[in-house]
Amino acid sequence: MFGIGGGELVFILFIVLMLFGSDKVPEIARTMGKAMAQLKNATNDIKSEIHKGAEANGFDSQTLTNITGNINAQINEAKTNLLGDTTSVSTNLLGDTATEIDKVKEDIETISGPVKRQK
Structure with a gap:
């Protein structure tokens, strides 16, 4: 939903509750729902008008x-x-990076030799 996670949604709802109070939140939700329904209806009307105009001009x-x-x-x-x-760019970049990392690991192992950390 718009790239918003659960925790972010809860935080937004908390902020809305703090700003408007518990008595205004249902009214705001109703208003938002009505606005979304009107927007959806307007979009459907525009789509149907476009299709009617296209069919009138011979497009199916x-x-x-x-x-x-x-x-x-x-x-x-x-x-x-x-x-x-x-x-291909990202694949080449990742491949080159992995190769360089492997080289650095080998260099570190040759420098450190048999010395190991003890717990």
Whole structure:
């Protein structure tokens, strides 16, 4: 839920309770619920108007889906061209880092030799 964990949610609820008091919290929750319902209804109305307009101009839902898919593919291709392939960069970076760490471990072991810490 919006990247908020359980502890963070409890903390936010505690702050809201402290700011507004226990008598105002149910009223605020009701108002927020009504606002969310109105937002959802408005979004659905806009979607239906877009679909009606598209159908009136000869586009069906399959055509719109194909157009949307093509646009998303072009956006992803542009991102790949601009940013490059980030998975290969991270894999190479991790591989190089692991190699360097192994070299340092070997150097430390050769320097310390048979000396071990005693408990």
